[in-house]
Amino acid sequence: MKIDPKNKADLSAQIAKAIRDAIISGDMIVDERLPSESELADQFDVSRPTVREALKRLAAQNLIRTQRGATGGAFVRRLSYDEAYAQHITTSTLLLSMNAVDFETACEARFALERACAPLSAQRRTPDHLATMRAEIHRQAQPGLSDERFCDSDVAFHRALVDGAGNPVLSYQLAGAVEAMQPLMNMITFTQRNRDVIIGLHTRIADALEMQNGSDADAALAELTAYTLTLGEEAMEARARR
Amino acid sequence: MKIDPKNKADLSAQIAKAIRDAIISGDMIVDERLPSESELADQFDVSRPTVREALKRLAAQNLIRTQRGATGGAFVRRLSYDEAYAQHITTSTLLLSMNAVDFETACEARFALERACAPLSAQRRTPDHLATMRAEIHRQAQPGLSDERFCDSDVAFHRALVDGAGNPVLSYQLAGAVEAMQPLMNMITFTQRNRDVIIGLHTRIADALEMQNGSDADAALAELTAYTLTLGEEAMEARARR
DNA sequence: GCGCGTTTAATTGTCTGACATTTTAGTCTC
DNA sequence: GAGACTAAAATGTCAGACAATTAAACGCGC
Incomplete structure (x- = not known):
């Protein structure tokens, strides 16, 4: 799950694509928890708001669901019929x-x-x-x-x-x-x-x-x-x- | 294009829905420009990052495209085949x-x-x-x-x-x-x-x-x-x- | 030891403010 | 009048902070 650090344009889109590919390819299974926003921000070397925008893109496609609280986070979602x-x-x-x-x-x-x-x-x-x-x-x-x-x-x-x-x-x-x-x-x-x-x-x-x-x-x-x-x-x- | 101010949960989702409905219902036509992020933030009485998350959701669904610069902004997008x-x-x-x-x-x-x-x-x-x-x-x-x-x-x-x-x-x-x-x-x-x-x-x-x-x-x-x-x-x- | 309430830590949701980048429009000079 | 320069407007990104929510850890009385 890597992004191109040289291409500064559309960082959030790149991150969203990286995660989406991981989900679609089956690397991440249903109900698996994604790293927290802060961790993702560190991984991709961007700020948290940028990660958040990426996650919102995925949420819009019903690919993930988010949950607040201690055991919260973003989870791969089963696409319902x-x-x-x-x-x-x-x-x-x-x-x-x-x-x-x-x-x-x-x-x-x-x-x-x-x-x-x-x-x-x-x-x-x-x-x-x-x-x-x-x-x-x-x-x-x-x-x-x-x-x-x-x-x-x-x-x-x-x-x-x-x-x-x-x-x-x-x-x-x-x-x-x-x-x-x-x-x-x-x-x-x-x-x-x-x-x-x-x-x-x-x-x-x-x-x-x-x-x-x-x-x-x-x-x-x-x-x-x-x-x-x-x-x-x-x-x-x-x-x-x- | 209004949102429920009482429901504090999922503000960005509500805003996205409001705009999406406006597009799908035909109130906004193809290539029409949406208000700027700051204006939307004022309209919905939220901060700009919240508006941005909402816009990202729409961008993920290919409903809008964004363009930087003076005449930039978010535009209703023609969904390509x-x-x-x-x-x-x-x-x-x-x-x-x-x-x-x-x-x-x-x-x-x-x-x-x-x-x-x-x-x-x-x-x-x-x-x-x-x-x-x-x-x-x-x-x-x-x-x-x-x-x-x-x-x-x-x-x-x-x-x-x-x-x-x-x-x-x-x-x-x-x-x-x-x-x-x-x-x-x-x-x-x-x-x-x-x-x-x-x-x-x-x-x-x-x-x-x-x-x-x-x-x-x-x-x-x-x-x-x-x-x-x-x-x-x-x-x-x-x-x-x- | 056990049950129950409290605290605490982790995480997302949101806000404020700022700066960088990009693009256009206007202005100024030659 | 043409071209270069500047300013403005908009999005893209960042940093830091606080609120809200949730569950686990903890402590206490029994």
Whole structure:
């Protein structure tokens, strides 16, 4: 765990990188205690505030946790599933919104991945998943529902579909694709006619999963893909005209 | 952008959260300059080092960049595709390694997602992608190749497959699933017989993509999934016996 | 010897003040 | 008017100090 003493720029970044590498490479195991801030300051030959800034960088990435008191210090942290999930969504959302990925690309990716889950979900979905999907379909049919709430419910429906596959890694990876699309979906105005079509397809998907019919679920998802793409195009055109 | 003055704990974390929310919600746009550290310190009524720690947290997440000098300061940063890609791989790898996801789950997720790319890749793969795949197949057949290098080549082959779909969002999401599996794959000892089978399937996949035959590529991927699962099981058993 | 309260030491969290470094903008001179 | 110089503003770093927190060590009575 060394740093380049000649390069005076970004000392705290260098220190953070050195420690991060030690953690990622497995040199430091979960719950292992890092040296105290003063010790690190001595090791790297910098001041304590500089070490602190480095540690904050690692804390921001959920790589370490700190604890005050006599037996306190910085500890290598086990990255929890929920944190990784949240982090993935944040990163994906920022990537899509800041890099202006076009709707078509994001939509294609999302549905391609979802269709990968459909056969597994048809096999393994529990009654819980089906109940969630039915509940969300019901919510989507409520009159006077705002576009934003409709999108929320749409995401919840699809999350249930994905979770139905019973594979947390799949759910984790999909979260980025599904949730990150929400800002893009929110630009669409859903007419009652649009909603009816979507709700119809959602119902077909839920029915197919209940019957454990993977290929029918896949077909309905394919239709939903095409329909969502059409809606997206219209919204983009309307936006361009404005 | 306010913080709770009563809660004295984790001031820097609170400040970081306040600023992060402002960025994510879109209140601050790309390249917008944040107030200077002294100004932020006044605003939040804390000292400059505390503000600095908060800014370091944001810098660690690639949300801001800082620039020294008269017109310097902290600026909202455009998250680049490459950074998001790298970040996603890091998070996914840590999640898989630290949470001891079993091989079967990770493998299933990886190949399910890859199969989602196959039809698109069959349509759109360029000669470049095909050339990369052929080159990696050739590399995999080289005698005396270490297991680790074989895995590297395997990942490169599959990355070419995924990239062939021509959808950066898809490539981004898949990266987490494919690359993060590498540590798990590295626990497998590939005999010559194993390699021959895998190379055969890779060749079938490359052939299918070259012929733009998506369903054949899918079928080969399905076989590869099953075969990899078998190898993984054997490796896990060998590991357990040891 | 044992249980309980107290002290004490170690560690992080924060503050104050200072200086170094970097970059730009303005100013002054020729 | 062009170029060199200077000043200012901002981040980067440092030193030292104190507060807050926590757990272990200690001492005391029983």
